[in-house]
Amino acid sequence: MMSRLLPHPFFSLTLTVVWLMLVNKVTVGNVLLGGFFGVVVPMITAPYWPGRPTVRKPVHVAGYMAIVLWDIVVANFQVAAIILFKRNKTIHSQWVEVPLDITSPEAITILAGTITMTPGTVSAMLSADSASILVHCLHTDDPEAVRDQIKHRYERRLKEIFP
Known part of the structure; x- marks a missing residue:
């Protein structure tokens, strides 16, 4: 009831x-x-609603949200500096493919949303088998570092939250 x-x-x-x-x-x-x-x-x-997503460690959700909010604030300043001081001559936009270890549709959706909400990055496409996500980065000289940062800061935490 x-x-x-x-x-x-x-x-x-x-x-x-x-x-x-x-x-x-x-x-x-x-x-x-x-x-x-x-x-x-x-x-x-x-x-x-096909089913309720199961959250393995709900306490970690608050930590994840705090990290995302902090990264959004920091990225705002970084993007402002790129726009104001680098000009178009030195901006190096890159496409970065991020292989995914997470399989939960909810976790993948949250990861894609997190990437898009963070200024300077946009999640552009999820592969057909949900094994990787294509991310556009406004400015980077090291696409591998961007990939590693996404996997370490976001995906690792989402693996702890969602089964």
Whole structure:
């Protein structure tokens, strides 16, 4: 009964909190309406969710998010420096193929999103067998270092989080 009413409890809680942030006012009516959305939307969309992703170490998710946020801040300054000081003459854009050890679709999606959210890199394509991802890097002289950094900073942590 409870799993039918709240098929995705974290999603329900997230919807309620996002609703309260959007209306920017915590009142009884807004909490009730946010709670209503938090219950109804997951119930309606539950048939379209093939399965819940299993998270092996949920505590590591916060660490992963902190690393990604830090990398986004640092990359913003790096990209600004490239644009302001390097000019077009010395920018070396590269395509980097990153072989993947992770197999979970959720982990691959999070990795691709992380790469794209980090300024200066864009995940362009996933291979048909999901064995590698093609990444465009705004400026690098060492594509292997970019590949190793992605595998070490992101993929290694995602392997710990997802089975």
